[in-house]
Amino acid sequence: MRALTYHGAKDLRIDTVPDPVIEQPDDIVLRVTATAICGSDLHIYRGKIPMVDDGDVLGHEFMGVVEEVGAGVRDIRKGDRVVVPFTISCGECFFCRLQQYACCETTNDGRGAILNRKAITPPAALFGYSGLYGGVPGGQAELVRVPKANVGPLVVPGSLGDEQVLFLSDILPTGYQAALNAEVGEGSTVAIFGAGPVGMMAAACCRMLGAERILMVDQYRYRLDFAVQAYGVEEINFEECDDPAELIIERTGYRGVDASIEAVGFEAKGSVTETVLTAAKLEGSSGKALRQCIAATRRGGMVSVAGVYAGFIHAFMFGDAFDKGLTFRMGQTHVQRYMVELLQFIEDGRLVPDAIISHRMKLADAPRGYEIFEEKQEDCRKVVLTP
Incomplete structure (x- = not known):
């Protein structure tokens, strides 16, 4: 064959x-x-x-x-x-x-x-x-x-x-599990980091489950345009916005979203430091998307990780997650x-x-x-x- x-x-x-x-x-x-x-x-x-x-x-x-x-x-x-x-x-x-x-x-x-x-x-x-x-x-x-x-x-x-x-x-069960792990329901506000196939399926499932607002972060204009048309998301292009989490906080009355879904994974575009650490094999994954999720989510909220990660992550900001009382759910x-x-x-x-x-x-x-x-x-x- x-x-x-x-x-x-x-x-x-x-x-x-x-x-x-x-x-x-x-x-x-x-x-x-x-x-x-x-x-x-x-x-x-x-x-x-x-x-x-x-x-x-x-x-x-x-x-x-x-x-x-x-x-x-x-x-x-x-x-x-x-x-x-x-x-x-x-x-x-x-x-x-x-x-x-x-x-x-x-x-x-x-x-x-x-x-x-x-x-x-x-x-x-x-x-x-x-x-x-x-x-x-x-x-x-x-x-x-x-x-x-x-x-x-x-x-x-x-x-x-x-x-x-x-x-x-x-990708459809992965997006669905991500939405369920985020406890999305009627009236939820959700931030989705990554408008690739899994992020798209997560948006579709969040909309089906009754999410009121879906804010989607990505760097590719054509993917964001499709998500706006197909799922009614509010797009944030991180090539045009240095700190998407800050904008998400502003757009949600300085409280944050009920849940963030991380649909990028370990090759997320990170800082110069992370690039060097990864190349030297001192870090397994970029932590930028996770840091954004932690920052964008309200106190007591959910962080649902659908992206694939491996090894060590620089500057995980676990203290921020603790201070906000966040719940993390993740996995295959x-x-x-x-x-x-x-x-x-x-x-x-x-x-x-x-x-x-x-x-x-x-x-x-x-x-x-x-x-x-x-x-x-x-x-x-x-x-x-x-x-």
């Missing part, structure tokens, strides 16, 4: 690799009909994620038609069309029983990214995301093996097109917990996740798709690939 493979930073290629086969009784093999480039894929593309080997197949947002079914698969049949969560979870361990599927302690033979690990078990394996998370081949390919198929894949109705449901695999998304509910919202027309798609390309053009997405060319918001 043909698949997108990694060969170093900014060196992705379409290669011919062996077809996947059933390895365990609860596996399925999927013929991919749609896949997408995720913002977290760009961390790999930039060479920022360790333990990615030459030839690794990328991609964790995908769906398709079932080609083969293992003997232990219960509810999925050959020919079913399914969307697959990016987390691989067993459904039976301590964490899965709590519906904390991203914490599954049985599927990942890697170590995860935690530094002060002690003897704790690693988090769930992820598709297409380095040996830290199991080294499982991803779905930016013609075919993919899906382990733990009794827990992950969701059969989707034929009345909905692939693009309408594809983002159930990652427990996708399986939300998929059925979100599918219903899509069917009801309450969510239209495919509205953010700006580019549709063939899998053969995936390297160019990564370049467009990375460089923010052609007003790129989200790239969907079809084999």
